Amino acid sequence: MVIAVLADIVGSRRLDDRTAAQHILxxxxxxxxxxxxxxxxxxxPTVGDEQQGVYRDLGEALTSLLMIQLRLPDGIAxxxxxxxxxVRAVDSVHGELADGPGWYAARAAIETVHDREGRAVPRTRTWIVGAPGQDEVMETTIAASNAYLLVRDELVxxxxxxxxxxxxxxxxGRSQQELAAEEGISQPSVSKSLKRAGTAAIIEGVAALRGESR
Known part of the structure; x- marks a missing residue:
């Protein structure tokens, strides 16, 4: 079993230059x-504003997607x-097509994101759905991970x-001094920004996902 990810571009129809945005993505x-x-x-990219990816496990998927969120500039998400x-591949004259319950679950998950965005949690960007037949441990893991994601997305x-x-x-792993030089600001300014942003919680969360003790 692997982790299927569908991604779509927030506000893709409102982008001034869709091609430039795709290059950034x-x-x-x-x-x-x-x-x-x-x-x-x-x-x-697959079709329209949608992208597909596959990960080995949930922790690796959540870490990678967070990194993408953090690296994207304002206006593109x-x-x-x-x-x-x-997940499985179906042969076609047009090449392999993605199929399987993992993809159906990913589709249900992204529909949940759309729904939550339009209600009380507009900063929601990520959701997880398990295909039918998950064991109790995975069901609990998914529920706990979704609770984590609601808070993480709000923070980011x-x-x-x-x-x-x-x-x-x-x-x-870059030092505050390195980041200060890249940004053209002082190290104390970097430290202040990181504290204000809640960066320590984000980093500790990633360590927990990876099963690392800190």
Whole structure:
């Protein structure tokens, strides 16, 4: 069993330059994969504003998708539907087609994101749905992970573009001094921004996903 991910672009029809936006998305995904090659198949455009990717496990998927969220600039964002379940390829004259209950679950998950965005949690960007037949342990894991994602998305959604860049930098191991030089600001300013953004909670959350003790 693997993790299927569907992503669509938030507000794609309102983008001034859809082609330029796609180039940014493509380069962001490639940069994240270069820093942390976690995907079995990185997010790849399929049709319209949709992308598909596959990950080995839930923790790796959640880590990679967070990194993408943090690295994207203001004005360009993804929604993510995560499906836990079997995925398979169906042969076609047009090449392999993605199929299986994992993809159906990912579709249901992204529809949940759309629904929650339009109600009381507008910063929701990520949701997980398990395909039928999950055991009790996975059902509990999915429920706990969705609770985590609601808070994580709220925290990331409240960050400025610079705060997201700084958080990404710390997540991949750059020092505050290095980030200060890149941003052209002082190290104390970096520290203040990281505290205001809640970066420590984000980093501790990723460590917990990876099963790392800190």
């Amino acid at each position: 493509d380069s962001t995904i490639a940069a994240v994969e270069a820093e942390a090659p976690l995907a079995v198949r990185p997010l790849t 993804f929604r993510f539907g995560i499906g836990v379940g079997e 959604g409240a960050m400025s573009e610079r705060e997201r860049r700084l958080t990404y930098g710390r997540l991949v």
